[in-house]
Amino acid sequence: MKPYLVLIAGILFGAIIGWFAFPAILYHSSDQPLHFSHNTHTGESGGMACTDCHTTNETGRFQGIPSVIKCAECHASPIGESVSEKQLVEHYITPNVEIPWLVYSRQPDNAYFPHAAHVTLGKMKCEDCHGPHGSSDTLRIHYTNRISGYSRDVWGANISGFSSNRWEGMKMDKCVRCHGDNNRRDGCVSCHK
Amino acid sequence: MLKSITRRDLLKFTGGSIIGLMFSPLPWKLLDDSAIWTQNWSLTPKLAHGPITSVFTHCTLCPAGCAMKALCVSGMPFSLTGVPFHPLTHGSLCVRGLAGHHMAYHPLRIVHPHTFSGKSEESSMSAISLKRALDAIAGHMKSTTGTIAILDRQPNRAISELYRSFLQQTERGLYLTSPSREESTLDAIKEMVKPSPGPLGYDFENTSLIISFGAPLLDGWGTPGRMNAIRNSQRAKIVQIDCRYSRTALQSDQWIAIAPGTERLVALSIASVLEEEHFIAQRIRQSITNIRQFSSMIGQFSPEKTAARTGIQPSVLRMLTRELASVNSAIVLSGADPGGGPFDIETERTIAAINLLLGSVGKNGGIVSRKNIPGYQSEFTPIHWSNIPDHSIDTLIVDGADSGYAIPWRLIEQKLTNTSSMVVSLSPVLDQISVHSDYLLPSPAHLESLQDQVANIDAKTATFSLSIPLLKKNENTIDPVDVLRELSARLNVVLEIPTEEELLKNKVAQIHSGQRGILFTYSDGSSTSIRELSSADDLWTALTTGAIWIDDEIHQLPPRSVTMALSAEQPKDSKEEPLQMIASGWRGAVCASQISPILSKVFQETELRHVNGIVSINPETASQLGVTNDSPMTLSTKNGSAAVNVKIDTTVRPGIVDAAIGPNLNGTETPAHPVGNTLLNLCDVTNDGTWRITPAQILKV
Numbered sequence: 014m015k016p017y018l019v020l021i022a023g024i025l026f027g028a029i030i031g032w033f034a035f036p037a038i039l040y041h042s043s044d045q046p047l048h049f050s051h052n053t054h055t056g057e058s059g060g061m062a063c064t065d066c067h068t069t070n071e072t073g074r075f076q077g078i079p080s081v082i083k084c085a086e087c088h089a090s091p092i093g094e095s096v097s098e099k100q101l102v103e104h105y106i107t108p109n110v111e112i113p114w115l116v117y118s119r120q121p122d123n124a125y126f127p128h129a130a131h132v133t134l135g136k137m138k139c140e141d142c143h144g145p146h147g148s149s150d151t152l153r154i155h156y157t158n159r160i161s162g163y164s165r166d167v168w169g170a171n172i173s174g175f176s177s178n179r180w181e182g183m184k185m186d187k188c189v190r191c192h193g194d195n196n197r198r199d200g201c202v203s204c205h206k
Numbered sequence: 207m208l209k210s211i212t213r214r215d216l217l218k219f220t221g222g223s224i225i226g227l228m229f230s231p232l233p234w235k236l237l238d239d240s241a242i243w244t245q246n247w248s249l250t251p252k253l254a255h256g257p258i259t260s261v262f263t264h265c266t267l268c269p270a271g272c273a274m275k276a277l278c279v280s281g282m283p284f285s286l287t288g289v290p291f292h293p294l295t296h297g298s299l300c301v302r303g304l305a306g307h308h309m310a311y312h313p314l315r316i317v318h319p320h321t322f323s324g325k326s327e328e329s330s331m332s333a334i335s336l337k338r339a340l341d342a343i344a345g346h347m348k349s350t351t352g353t354i355a356i357l358d359r360q361p362n363r364a365i366s367e368l369y370r371s372f373l374q375q376t377e378r379g380l381y382l383t384s385p386s387r388e389e390s391t392l393d394a395i396k397e398m399v400k401p402s403p404g405p406l407g408y409d410f411e412n413t414s415l416i417i418s419f420g421a422p423l424l425d426g427w428g429t430p431g432r433m434n435a436i437r438n439s440q441r442a443k444i445v446q447i448d449c450r451y452s453r454t455a456l457q458s459d460q461w462i463a464i465a466p467g468t469e470r471l472v473a474l475s476i477a478s479v480l481e482e483e484h485f486i487a488q489r490i491r492q493s494i495t496n497i498r499q500f501s502s503m504i505g506q507f508s509p510e511k512t513a514a515r516t517g518i519q520p521s522v523l524r525m526l527t528r529e530l531a532s533v534n535s536a537i538v539l540s541g542a543d544p545g546g547g548p549f550d551i552e553t554e555r556t557i558a559a560i561n562l563l564l565g566s567v568g569k570n571g572g573i574v575s576r577k578n579i580p581g582y583q584s585e586f587t588p589i590h591w592s593n594i595p596d597h598s599i600d601t602l603i604v605d606g607a608d609s610g611y612a613i614p615w616r617l618i619e620q621k622l623t624n625t626s627s628m629v630v631s632l633s634p635v636l637d638q639i640s641v642h643s644d645y646l647l648p649s650p651a652h653l654e655s656l657q658d659q660v661a662n663i664d665a666k667t668a669t670f671s672l673s674i675p676l677l678k679k680n681e682n683t684i685d686p687v688d689v690l691r692e693l694s695a696r697l698n699v700v701l702e703i704p705t706e707e708e709l710l711k712n713k714v715a716q717i718h719s720g721q722r723g724i725l726f727t728y729s730d731g732s733s734t735s736i737r738e739l740s741s742a743d744d745l746w747t748a749l750t751t752g753a754i755w756i757d758d759e760i761h762q763l764p765p766r767s768v769t770m771a772l773s774a775e776q777p778k779d780s781k782e783e784p785l786q787m788i789a790s791g792w793r794g795a796v797c798a799s800q801i802s803p804i805l806s807k808v809f810q811e812t813e814l815r816h817v818n819g820i821v822s823i824n825p826e827t828a829s830q831l832g833v834t835n836d837s838p839m840t841l842s843t844k845n846g847s848a849a850v851n852v853k854i855d856t857t858v859r860p861g862i863v864d865a866a867i868g869p870n871l872n873g874t875e876t877p878a879h880p881v882g883n884t885l886l887n888l889c890d891v892t893n894d895g896t897w898r899i900t901p902a903q904i905l906k907v
Contacts, residue, residue, distance in 0.1 A: 019215045023222020030223070031230020039235070074258060121245065122253050161242035168238075172231045 036172040040156035040165050046113050047105075048097040052150045063139045063147050075128035078114050081105050115155035117166040118143065118183055125204050135197075144180035256280035262289065262728045262752025263674040264659045265303045266652055268610040268794055269360045270429045271659030272299055273728060273754065276307065276676055283307040283653065283676045288431060291731045293756065294669065298431025302610075302794040305802035310651040310677050314636040314799040317680045320646045325619075325629065331646070336684060339645050343601070344696035346628045347376075352600030355380040357618075357639075359609035362660045364709050365687055367583050368701070369605070372690055375699045380599065385591045385895050386542035386611035388421070388428060389663035390549070393588060394558035395567055399765035403568065403575045405585055407666040410436045412571035414533040417445045417526070418454065419469050419549070419557055421541020425453040426610070426793040428664035445526065447472055450790060450864060451857030452543075462526070465517040466788055466862060467899050469540070470553040470777045472516050473560060474507035476527050476538075480563050482508065483524075485531035490565050493768050500770040517859075535571025536564055543898075544611045545791025545867030545886065550894040551590050552773050559770055568764040577757055579660055579668045581716025591895030594621050604639050605686055606632040606649035610794035612867055615642050616845070617891045632686050635799035638884065649686050654679045656706050658713065661757075668757035670717055672710065672749045711746060717755055718742035728752035784861060785827070787843060787902035789889050791867040796886070798869040816866035818884050819848070822855040823863055823904070831904055840905045841865065843888040850885070852904065863902050 054061045066079040085106045091098045105112050120126055131137045139147060156165035168174065169182030176182060185204075192199040227233060246252075258279050265272045265286075273289040286307055288299040309315075319339045322329040347354055354376050356369045361383045373379020387393065392406040410416065410432070421427055423444065424437055436442060437457060446458040447469070455461040464472055480486055481501050491497050509520035530536050540557040542548040549557075566572030578585070599621050615638060622629070631640035634651040649655070657673040691703040704712070717723075718741070724733045725748055736755070739745050749755070792815065795801045816822070821841055823833070833839060833852050841850040841863065850865070858864050865885045889897035 016215075016218065019218045020222040020225075023219035023224075024226035024229070025222075026219070027223035027226020027228075028230050029226075031227045031232035035230070035232045035235070039239075070258075121242070123245065158239060160236075160239035162246055163242065168235070172235065174231065174235075 032172065039159055039172075041159055042154045042156050043115055044154060045115055045152040047100055048095075049152050050150045051147050055147050067139075069129060073129040073133070075132075078116065081109060081111055084112075115157075115164070117146075117153070117155065117164045119164060120167070120183065121163070123205055124185075135195075140180065142180050142183070144178060253282060253284050254280035261674065261676060263653065263676060264671045264754075265299070265306055266360075266607065266657050266659065266673045267302055267306055267309070267800075268608065269362070270295075270300075270662045271671060271673070272303055272429065272431060273671065273752075274299060274303065274306070275728070275752075276653075278676065281676075289728045289752075292431070292728070292754075293726055294429055294665070294754070295431035296435040298434055300426055300430045300794070301805060302426075302801055305805040306652050307676070308802035308804055309635075310654060312635055312651075312799060313803060315634060315651060316636060316640075316646055316648040318682045319648065319684075322641075322644055322646070325642045325644070329641070334645070336647065336682075339647060340689070340692045340696065343628065343630055343645055344693055346626075347601050347693070347697060350600040350623075350626055351378070352623050352626075353378055353380045353598050354601045355382050355599045355603070355621075357382040357384075357602060357604045358607070359384040359605065359611075360607040361586070361588070362582075363607070364582070364658050364713055365605075365690075365706075368687065368690055368703060368709075370583075370586060372694060372699060372701055375694075375701055376697070380589065380594070381586065382591075382594075383588045384609040384611050385613060385617065386544070386548045386609070387588065387663075388541055390542070390554045391539045391558050391561070392573065392663065394551075394554040395561060395573065396585075396587075398555070398558060398562060398769055398771055399567065400767040400769075403765060405576050405578060405661070405668070406567075406573055407576050407661070408537055408539070408664050409535075409571050409574045409666045410442065410537065410664070411439075411666075413442050413535045413537050414571070415443050415445070415530060415536040417447065417530065417536065417538045418458075419473065419538070419540040419553075420446075420448050420450075420452075420543060421454070421539055422452060422543065422793065423454050423541070424457045426544075427454075427541060429662050432664065449788065449859065449862070450543075451855075452790070453792075462518060462522060463859070465515060465859070466786060468512070468516040468777070469549060470556050471507065471512045472518065472523070473538075473553065473556040474504055475509045475512045475516070475518075475523050476530070476560055477556065477563060478504040478507045479509065479524055479527035480531060480560070481505070483528070483531075485527070486563050487565055489764075490563060490768075493764070493766060494562075495767060495769045497770075500772065503772065503774045530560075530564065535569060536566055537561070537572055538564070538566070542611060543790050544793040545796050546789045547612070547614075547889070547897045548895070549898070550896050551592065552775075552777075555772055559772060562765070562768050562770070565764060568762045570762055574666050574762055575760060576661065576665065576667050577722070577760055579670050579713075579717065579757070580720030580722065581713045582660065591617065591621075592893060594895075596620050597623050599623065600626060601628050601630070603630045603689075604632060604643070606634055608633075608637075608794070608800060610796070610800065612789075612791060612796035612886050613639065614886050614889055614891055614897055615639065616887070616889070617895065617897070618642070620891065632684075632689060633799075634683065637799045638797045638886070647689055648680075648683045650675075650679045650683045651677070653677050654683070655685060656710060658710050667759050668723075669754055670713070670749075671754040674750055711742075714746045714749060715742040718745045723755055723757040725749075726754050726756060728754075783901035785863060785902050785904065786861060787821075787841065787863040787865050787885075787888065787900040788898065789865050789867045789886060789900075795869055796867050797884070801869055815868065816853075818866060818868045818870045819850050820853060821850045821863050821865045821885075821904075822853045822858045824858045824860045825854050825856060826860045827858075827862070828852070828854045832906075833904065838907050840907055841885065841888065842903045842905055843890060843900050845888050845890065845900075847905075848885055848888060849907070850904075863904065 068076050091102045167183045169176050261276045272295045273292045274286045276283040277285040288297040290297040318333050319336050320331045321334045322331050370381050444458040445460045446455040447462045448455050449466040509523040513520050538560045629643040630645045631643035632649045633640040634648050640646050653676045659671045661669040687706050694701045835854045837852045839852050840847050867886045890900040891897045
C-alpha cells in the first residue's frame with residue numbers, strides 16, 4: 014500500500030467524522046408538542062401579523078411565545094377537526110396549561126436581547142433574524158445540543174458556522190458583526206447585564 | 207489485504223484522521239460547546255423561566271436609599287433600574303445599586319453565626335449556634351465594666367433609635383457613627399448656631415455656586431441621581447477644591463488644586479477675604495457673638511500669607527471669594543474621601559463658618575432646615591472619634607448596614623480595651639471590620655429584609671420609604687432588631703423591642719397621623735396628599751407597593767445667634783515628609799464585600815477604576831525614584847508594606863502617592879485573606895481620628 018494513500022484515507026476519515034458523524038451525534042432531535050402552522054395564521058386565510066401573537070408588554074418588553082390565554086382568544090373551542098386542534102383545546106386551552114414549546118432561539122441567561130431596541134428603534138423586521146419562520150407550514154424538528162443544551166439554531170444549521178443566510182445563527186459574533194455593519198454602539202454590558 | 211496493514215499504517219491512518227478532524231468543525235465546535243457547558247453547571251444559580259413581573263423597592267446599600275424597579279422572573283430579581291421621574295433620584299441608580307441583587311450571592315456572604323479565634327485577619331473562623339454566641343456576648347457584657355458601644359453606619363433608621371435607647375438603658379453605652387460623615391459640614395453648623403436649627407439639608411436645586419472641599423459630589427455622594435441632575439442642569443457652578451484630580455474635579459466647572467492637608471488654611475483664607483473686603487453683611491455680623499475675636503483671628507490667614515503652604519495663587523482665592531459673595535446663593539461643603547477618611551474637626555468647623563458668614567444657612571438655595579419625620583426621635587449629636595478615649599471600649603457591636611466609607615481597623619483597635627474587648631459584627635458579609643470580630647451574627651443580605659429608608663443627608667425635606675424584601679431571607683441569619691431583643695433579655699434591660707415590621711408600621715402610623723406631605727407613587731408617577739389617605743393601612747399598602755412620603759418644605763429662618771468656635775492655632779505643616787501617601791476610593795467600593803464581583807470584573811478589565819494595590823505618582827516623583835510606568839514596587843509606611851503597581855499620572859502632585867483603596871483584583875481574596883491586603887492598613891491614624899496623609903516610601907521590589 015502506498016504510504017500516502019493511508020494518510021489520505023485517514024484524513025478523509027477524520028474529515029467525514031468531523032463534518033458528518035459529529036453533528037449527528039452532537040444534536041438530539043425532538044418534535045414539538047403540537048403541530049402548528051405559522052402560514053395558516055399569517056397567510057391569506059389568517060391575515061395576522063407576527064406582533065398579533067408575539068406581543069410586547071406595557072413596558073415594551075417582548076413577551077416571546079404567546080401563552081395559551083392568547084391562543085384561547087380564537088381557539089376557545091376547536092376550529093376545524095384536526096387532531097392538533099383537538100389536542101390544543103383539550104390538553105392545553107381548557108385546563109389552562111402552557112404548551113411546552115421548544116424554543117429555537119432561546120439565548121443563554123447571561124445574554125440580554127431587547128426586541129424593542131431592534132424592532133422599534135432599529136426598524137428591523139422579524140425575518141432579519143428569524144428567517145421565513147413566520148410563513149412556515151410546520152414547525153421544524155428541534156435539535157438540542159447535547160453539550161451546551163441550546164438549540165441548533167443558535168449556532169446555525171451548518172456545522173461549519175458559515176451560512177449564506179443572514180438570519181442563520183444567533184451567536185455573539187453575529188451580533189457584533191451586525192452592530193459593526195450598521196455603525197451601532199456596543200459594549201459588554203449592553204447585552205451581558 | 208489485512209495482512210499488508212502494518213502498525214506503521216495504523217499510525218499513519220490515525221495521524222491522518224487527526225489532521226482530517228482538524229480540518230473539520232469538530233474541535234472548534236467542541237471548544238465552544240464545552241465553554242458554554244461550563245456556564246450551565248447544575249450548581250450555577252439559574253433564573254427560572256416564567257412570567258416577568260416588576261416590583262418597586264429601595265436600595266439599602268448606602269444611606270441614599272434610592273428607589274429601584276426590580277424585574278423579577280418567578281419572583282426572583284434579575285435586573286434593577288431606577289424609577290423614572292422619581293422626584294429625588296431622577297430615575298438614576300449608581301453602578302453599585304444596579305448590581306445590588308447579586309449581593310445575596312456574594313462569595314464573602316456569611317449565612318451562619320461564626321466565632322473567630324482572634325482579632326487578626328488571619329484568625330480562623332468556626333460556626334457556632336446562635337444561642338451560644340448570644341450567651342457568650344451577653345456574658346461578656348455582664349462581666350466587664352467598660353463601655354458598651356454600637357457602631358451604626360446608617361444612623362437615622364428606626365433601629366438606630368432602638369440602639370440609642372438600649373445603650374441609654376445599659377448606662378455605659380456609647381453610640382458611634384462612621385468617622386467619615388457626609389453631613390460633617392451640617393454637624394459643624396449645628397454646633398455653632400442657636401437655637402438648634404433641627405435637621406439640615408442642601409437646597410442644591412436653587413443655588414448658584416457650590417464649592418466643595420474634597421467631597422466626591424459627582425462620584426456617588428449624597429443621592430447620586432440628584433447630584434447628576436444638578437450637574438446636568440448646569441444651573442449651579444461647581445468648584446472642586448481638592449488635592450487630587452478626582453472624578454468630581456474632572457467633571458466640575460473649576461478645579462482648584464491645593465497641597466494635601468491645607469483645606470483648613472484655604473477655608474480660613476476665604477473667610478479672611480470675606481472679612482477684609484467687607485462681604486459679611488451687617489445683619490450677619492450682628493448675629494455672631496464673637497465677631498471681634500473671629501475677625502482678628504482670621505486676619506492672619508490672608509491668601510497671600512497662606513499661598514506658600516496651600517499652593518494657590520492669592521488672586522485665585524480672592525476671585526473665588528468675590529464670586530462667592532456676589533451670587534444670590536452659595537453652598538460651601540466638605541466631604542470625606544470614601545477611602546481617605548474625614549477632615550479633622552477644625553477644618554469642618556472652618557468650612558461650616560464660611561456658610562454662616564455668607565448667610566447661606568436658613569436660606570433657600572443654601573443650607574436649609576427640614577422637619578423631623580413624624581414618629582422619629584429628634585436628632586442625636588454624633589461623637590467625633592477623636593473624643594473617644596483610647597482603650598475605653600469593652601464591647602463593640604457593629605451594625606451590618608454600611609455607609610460605603612472605609613474605616614481602618616487601626617482606628618477601631620485603638621479605642622478597644624487592650625485585652626478583654628469583644629467585637630461583635632452583624633454584617634451579612636466578611637468585610638474589613640467583621641474579619642476582626644470575635645463573633646459574627648450575620649444579618650440578612652441586601653433585599654432580604656424589610657427596612658426603612660429615611661431622608662438622606664443632602665435632602666432638603668424629610669422623606670420616608672420602605673425597602674421591600676425581594677429575596678427569601680436565609681433562615682440562619684438574624685435581624686439586628688432580634689439580636690437587640692435577645693441581648694436585652696439576657697442583660698435584663700427593660701426595653702420593648704417589636705419586630706421590624708411592627709416597628710415600621712408604627713412609624714408609618716405616626717407619619718399618617720402627622721397629616722403632612724405627599725405620597726409619590728411610582729407605578730403612575732402621581733402625587734397624593736397624605737390628608738387624602740383615609741388610614742395608616744392605606745399608607746402602608748402604598749409604601750410597600752412602591753411609593754415615597756415627602757414632607758412639605760418649611761419656611762427658612764436664618765440663625766439668630768452664631769458662635770464661631772474656631773481654633774486660632776496654625777494648622778500643622780504636613781510638607782515635612784518627602785513622600786506622602788493619600789488614600790482614595792469611591793463610595794461603596796472600599797472593600798471587596800461591598801461590591802458585586804461581576805461588576806468589579808467589568809471595571810477591572812476596563813481600568814475604569816483603580817483597584818487596591820495601584821498607586822499613582824507624578825512623573826517628577828517617578829523620575830526622582832527611578833520608577834517607570836506600571837512598575838511593581840513596594841509601598842512602605844511605618845505600619846507595614848505592601849506590593850503595589852505604580853502608575854505615572856501628571857495630575858498627581860509631586861511628592862504625593864495617590865493610593866487606591868478598593869476591592870482587590872478578583873480572585874485575590876482567599877478564605878485566609880477574605881478582604882485582601884488593603885492599602886488602608888498602611889494608613890496612619892492620627893489622634894484626631896483621621897488618616898488622610900501618611901508618610902510613605904516607595905521601594906523597588
